Amino acid sequence: MGDEPVNVKEYQELARQALPKMYYDYFAGGSEDQHTLRQNVEAFHRITLRPRILVDVSKIDMSTTILGYKTSAPIMIAPTAMHKLAHPQGEVLTAKAAAACNVIMALSFMSTCTIEEVSSSCNAVFFFQLYIYKRRDISALMVKRAESNGYKAILLTADTPKLGRREADIKNKMIAPQLKNFEGLVSTKVDDNDGSNLEAFASKSFDPSLSWKDIAWLKSITKLPILIKGILTREDAIKAVEVGVDGIIVSNHGARQLDYVPATIAVLEEVVDAVKGRIPVLFDGGIRRGTDVFKALALGAQAVLIGRPVVYGLAAKGEYGVRRVVEMLKDELELAMALSGCPTLNHITRKHVRTQMDDLHSRL
Numbered sequence: 156m157g158d159e160p161v162n163v164k165e166y167q168e169l170a171r172q173a174l175p176k177m178y179y180d181y182f183a184g185g186s187e188d189q190h191t192l193r194q195n196v197e198a199f200h201r202i203t204l205r206p207r208i209l210v211d212v213s214k215i216d217m218s219t220t221i222l223g224y225k226t227s228a229p230i231m232i233a234p235t236a237m238h239k240l241a242h243p244q245g246e247v248l249t250a251k252a253a254a255a256c257n258v259i260m261a262l263s264f265m266s267t268c269t270i271e272e273v274s275s276s277c278n279a280v281f282f283f284q285l286y287i288y289k290r291r292d293i294s295a296l297m298v299k300r301a302e303s304n305g306y307k308a309i310l311l312t313a314d315t316p317k318l319g320r321r322e323a324d325i326k327n328k329m330i331a332p333q334l335k336n337f338e339g340l341v342s343t344k345v346d347d348n349d350g351s352n353l354e355a356f357a358s359k360s361f362d363p364s365l366s367w368k369d370i371a372w373l374k375s376i377t378k379l380p381i382l383i384k385g386i387l388t389r390e391d392a393i394k395a396v397e398v399g400v401d402g403i404i405v406s407n408h409g410a411r412q413l414d415y416v417p418a419t420i421a422v423l424e425e426v427v428d429a430v431k432g433r434i435p436v437l438f439d440g441g442i443r444r445g446t447d448v449f450k451a452l453a454l455g456a457q458a459v460l461i462g463r464p465v466v467y468g469l470a471a472k473g474e475y476g477v478r479r480v481v482e483m484l485k486d487e488l489e490l491a492m493a494l495s496g497c498p499t500l501n502h503i504t505r506k507h508v509r510t511q512m513d514d515l516h517s518r519l
């Protein structure tokens with residue numbers, strides 16, 4: 156491998172070399188057998204492209220809006236926890252890279268830099284990801300802080316009533332550091348030497364009673380648009396529309412929660428069909444190439460979020476690494492659009508991809 160990585164996979168390898176095993180395993184790993192972790196990536200490989208030729212692609216426009224906010228591409232930074240475990244300056248560097256690339260960043264509830272440090276570091280557009288603690292007052296306070304610091308939307312993560320069983324973290328006795336956002340409010344540091352301290356913290360703090368009726372409570376404490384993150388079925392997509400949220404994110408939490416759920420790309424179309432255009436559908440899980448972004452858009456996502464690739468960029472080369480990861484995915488998407496005959500995002504249609512289901516029908 157030359158010095159300068161040319162794709163996300165090479166950044167992953169550099170991150171592996173750069174990080175202590177405990178942290179690399181935490182970032183890269185999934186739950187239990189890691190079946191879904193592999194599927195999230197491999198399911199993309201089973202979708203092929205149907206390019207159209209002889210279309211003028213001398214100008215490609217990847218720009219779009221997400222909830223009305225301009226972005227240079229339909230790619231967002233997913234909320235991932237504890238960036239200081241990847242780089243000493245943490246989320247502030249990720250934010251600066253987002254601003255440089257003109258993409259939106261979702262800050263994790265479990266960030267290592269504070270809500271204020273991140274929003275004051277640069278002029279990126281920020282969304283805020285929310286977990287609901289048993290201490291609802293703490294979650295409500297974080298929403299208020301996000302709102303008063305200019306964050307534009309709340310991403311309510313709904314797939315984590317308990318933390319998934321991540322066996323590498325159990326073996327490594329993964330440490331839960333004290334998070335500055337919660338200083339004086341709750342101790343996020345757990346000294347339980349018997350397994351994953353993160354899991355111990357989550358089971359002590361996360362509210363497993365969270366349910367659909369709490370969306371009304373969340374709406375009552377914020378004016379910001381609310382997106383539900385973690386939808387995998389048409390049933391829950393319909394419920395999300397019914398309770399009146401502003402968007403949904405098809406996500407299996409990067410295969411870190413329930414193992415043996417399908418790859419997210421395999422359920423995207425089901426969710427899109429159920430939503431019928433009433434609210435935006437975003438997507439995450441397994442995006443490692445521009446062609447993966449293209450496939451998700453063809454199957455109906457408005458935009459995608461990228462989790463691990465950003466952390467790998469940060470661990471390998473700090474702000475520059477995050478920038479390069481986002482730029483590479485943007486460049487790859489631009490090329491995929493050109494070679495498929497799609498000068499704008501609106502040109503990308505269902506007919507530009509072929510899924511295994513399409514193959515099956517064509518043989519009958």
Ligand SMILES: Cc1cc2nc3c(=O)[nH]c(=O)nc-3n(C[C@H](O)[C@H](O)[C@H](O)COP(=O)(O)O)c2cc1C
Nearest residue numbers: 182233234235236263312408409440441461462463
């Ligand atoms: C290390 C790591 C930490 C994460 N932390 C959070 C989090 O704090 N909140 C959240 O809603 N999702 C979290 N996620 C899930 C991501 O938001 C996203 O759904 C997932 O990473 C997408 O898959 P990808 O990593 O294959 O891109 C995390 C994922 C990873 C890999």
Ligand SMILES: CC(C)CC(=O)C(=O)O
Nearest residue numbers: 236265318353357408411
């Ligand atoms: C600290 C964790 C609860 C963050 C998370 O969502 C994850 O590791 O997947």
